[in-house]
Amino acid sequence: MRNLEISSSLEDYLEAIAEIIESDKHAHSKEIAERLKVSTPSVSNALQALAARSLIRYQPHSPVTLTHRGKRLANIIRHRHQVMKRFFANILKLSEEEADDFACKTEHILTEKYKDRFVALADAIENRQDCAGLRHYLERHLPSIEGEDSELISLDLLPLGHEATVVNISENLPGIKKFADIGLVHGSLLQMEGKAPFGDLIRIRVMESRLSMREKDAANIWVKPLSMSANAAG
Numbered sequence: 001m002r003n004l005e006i007s008s009s010l011e012d013y014l015e016a017i018a019e020i021i022e023s024d025k026h027a028h029s030k031e032i033a034e035r036l037k038v039s040t041p042s043v044s045n046a047l048q049a050l051a052a053r054s055l056i057r058y059q060p061h062s063p064v065t066l067t068h069r070g071k072r073l074a075n076i077i078r079h080r081h082q083v084m085k086r087f088f089a090n091i092l093k094l095s096e097e098e099a100d101d102f103a104c105k106t107e108h109i110l111t112e113k114y115k116d117r118f119v120a121l122a123d124a125i126e127n128r129q130d131c132a133g134l135r136h137y138l139e140r141h142l143p144s145i146e147g148e149d150s151e152l153i154s155l156d157l158l159p160l161g162h163e164a165t166v167v168n169i170s171e172n173l174p175g176i177k178k179f180a181d182i183g184l185v186h187g188s189l190l191q192m193e194g195k196a197p198f199g200d201l202i203r204i205r206v207m208e209s210r211l212s213m214r215e216k217d218a219a220n221i222w223v224k225p226l227s228m229s230a231n232a233a234g
Contacts, residue, residue: 006053008108008172009216011077012036013046014055017064018074026063038200038216080119081107087122091135093142105154108220109170153225156202156218158192164223165189173220182209190223 006014016035020027033043044060051058055070066074081103089099110118125131158164166188169176183206184190193210194203200215 006050006055006073007174009174010046010049010053011107012104012216013043014050014066014070014074015077015081017050017056018066018071018078021064021066027065028063032064080115083119083122083126086126087118091122091125091138091142105219108172108216109168109222111171151224152222154219155190155192155204155221155223156215158223158225160192160195162225163189163191164225166221167224168222170220170222174217179211179213182211183207184211184221 013032013036016032017027020031020035024031029040029043029047032047033040036043047056047058047064050056050070054067055073057065057067084103084106085099087099088094088102089096092099094102106118107115125134152167153164155164166184166186169179169184169186173179188206190204190206192202193205195215196202201212202215202218203210203212204218
């Protein structure tokens with residue numbers, strides 16, 4: 001299956017197309033844009049990229065259909081997402097919405113090899129008989145763990161005006177070298193300066209530089225928000 005590897009962003013499109021077709025029997029660009037909350041031009045670019053990889057059949061103003069190869073890969077992606085979602089919901093005891101969100105973010109952060117390892121681990125914990133003791137232990141102890149107030153979040157969730165320290169940058173981030181050249185690296189301090197009312201662009205300040213990026217790309221950057229008191233002191 002390695003020859004079928006595509007970016008995490010294109011995986012999102014392929015998964016959305018498969019789900020829309022399953023639900024409505026057809027998928028159009030507008031439906032895909034609404035589901036993924038992206039612009040129509042972004043959808044067109046993604047569909048052209050998927051078509052170039054022989055994963056979909058695409059012509060402007062016509063329904064999008066999956067090729068046999070596309071269906072196969074979409075099934076793999078959807079299965080992997082469901083396993084991850086069940087892990088976060090059933091094992092880590094997150095809410096349904098949080099579990100779905102964390103499954104999406106995990107798929108964006110991990111490389112293909114480690115996604116497969118994560119799924120294998122999650123599936124083993126959930127289903128293997130020799131993991132029954134571990135499941136019982138987690139069932140009893142996880143709900144009592146509250147965690148710290150200042151948890152890691154992805155950059156797209158950083159509130160407007162807040163500062164944060166960069167903790168991890170996924171290698172899946174498009175243009176990662178360009179961002180590194182202007183100071184967006186592990187340990188750097190940044191501030192959320194703006195979010196577009198329409199579309200998916202955010203604007204951040206890193207050192208003396210200001211840059212814009214898509215929210216979907218910002219989800220590949222994990223940060224530790226500074227406390228409100230620290231922001232006020234600054």
